[in-house]
Amino acid sequence: MLIQKKYLESTVEITKVEEKDGKFYAYAKTSPFYPDGKGGQLGDRGKIAGVDVLYVYEKGDEIAHQVTSSIAPGIYEVAIEQKRRKDIAQQHTGQHILSAAFLEIADIETVSFHMGEEYSTIDLDVPFLESEVISESEELANRVIQSCYAIEEIITDIEGSKNYNLRKPLSYKVTGEVRLIEIDNFDVSACGGFHLNNTGEVGLIKVIDTEKVKGNLTRIYAVAGERALKYFQKYNSVLKKLSKMLTSSVDELELRVEKLLNQSRDQALLLSKISQEYATVLSQNLSNKGLVYLEGYSEVGNFLAKIGNFEESILVFYDNSKYIIASKKYDVRNFVSKLIEKFGGKGGGKSEFANYQPAKKLKFEELEEVYHEVYNSGKDQKG
Known part of the structure; x- marks a missing residue:
């Protein structure tokens, strides 16, 4: 190295x-x-x-x-740790090659680079990056890797660096010794980091994601060397498991997932419609006095809280996870506060609607006791 x-x-x-x-x-x-x-x-x-x-x-x-x-x-x-140094050198050399490839393919300059424990990021001086540019740059970078070009370390100074076609010119403020990393005739950059002796040692480089940052920059996420191999092993394993679960070939997996998502959306819409209709029927048969307690599917509880006539009552609906609480007469936040005080858990909301997440399911008698404790005096009624 x-x-x-x-x-x-x-x-x-x-x-x-x-x-x-x-x-x-x-x-x-x-x-x-x-x-x-x-x-x-x-x-x-x-x-x-x-x-x-x-x-x-x-x-x-x-x-x-x-x-x-x-x-x-x-x-x-x-x-x-020499293994870590090898990984660092693979990522750093890979970054030099990939940055030079973006410059070669689309005249896009690298603004900054950061190496993480899982992947590296390169900020490119462009607000938008087309997928074709990414693919072409990635392909060029890997051709350079496969060509096994020699990598040379050149020690010079600011004046001597002018004899090389640097990817990024040095600042005039630079003084003293300058270290250049030259990758055959493909790239020359000033750098003090770890690098390999030959591009072939990088093995492979892969762009795994992109995002827009800082307004006019695009950040790419990349892995090289053994990290790239582990990346492919991980995603190949996931794809194989999904393929088996969905009884579909990997090539047809995207269409299979899209079909399932469409079916799921249709079923969710149907379930929502049924829940609303059921909540409407329930609301017509509920008492409008005191504490009204029900259990069921959360969507039913949410719809019921919206359309129910709770002018003189308070709804407490348990969906097997949380309590949906609603009333037009009482400030339900006081009810939730008292539940938290007595039984723990968490919750909150508005005066007419709130949720309470219990530490454990409460008995009806416990809920009724809190109801009488909070509202029996009438002091916590709205208005």
Whole structure:
């Protein structure tokens, strides 16, 4: 892998250790551990003196290592997770290739890059990204990967960088040594992160999602290397299970799901209509005095609360999960508050309609007791 020399050191000198909120931080002036977030890249993990390193970040002119337990200042051997470094290099090299592919295919520039534990994001300087552009850029990126182009590390300065066709020009404020990553004749970019020696080591790169961000940018989500393989394994497994459950081939799965969704919508509409009709019938036979208690399907309860004549009563409808409470006479919020006070749970709503989610189903006698306790005096009636 192409890694700067300072990240290949085998020791680190810890100058001080701090404890904050039960967490331990070991500080060093320089460290072979790459900091999280630097250049958009993930940081290293591993051990210092046998103690696990959980997170690494730059703090001023120091490198802070969050460790699992305290260690004394001193010089220690380090053990850095090489598998993680390989994954980081695959994602980072893949990002360079994909960013260059978008520039080649559609003249779209990369604004920023962030590597996460599951996927990487690339913010592109375009408000909308057509699916054809994504496909063509992805195909070009994978052709570059399959071509096994050599990747070179070039150490120069700001003046020397002008001899290369950089994908993104350097700021005039840059001073000192400049590290360039050159991928054959396909891409040259300034970068301090981890990279592979050959594009073939990336294996594969896949765009898995897109979204519009910050008004005029489009964010793409991508995975490369072993992450891409795991992504395909996961979704292949899901598709196979769905195919078996729905007795449909993978090729026909989309049509099968669409048909089921249409059927589900039709059935939901029919159920809603039946519930409304049933609620209408129920409302005609209910008492309009005191506490009216019913149990049933939630849609029936909701319709009943809307159309029922509860001028002199309060409806308490249990749908096997929550209580639907309605009244035109009483402020039902007081009823809900008292239920929560006595039996726990949660709830809320408006004066004429509210829901109460109990910790457990209540007995009718318990509901009736609360009703009399809250409303018997008449003080909580509306108006």
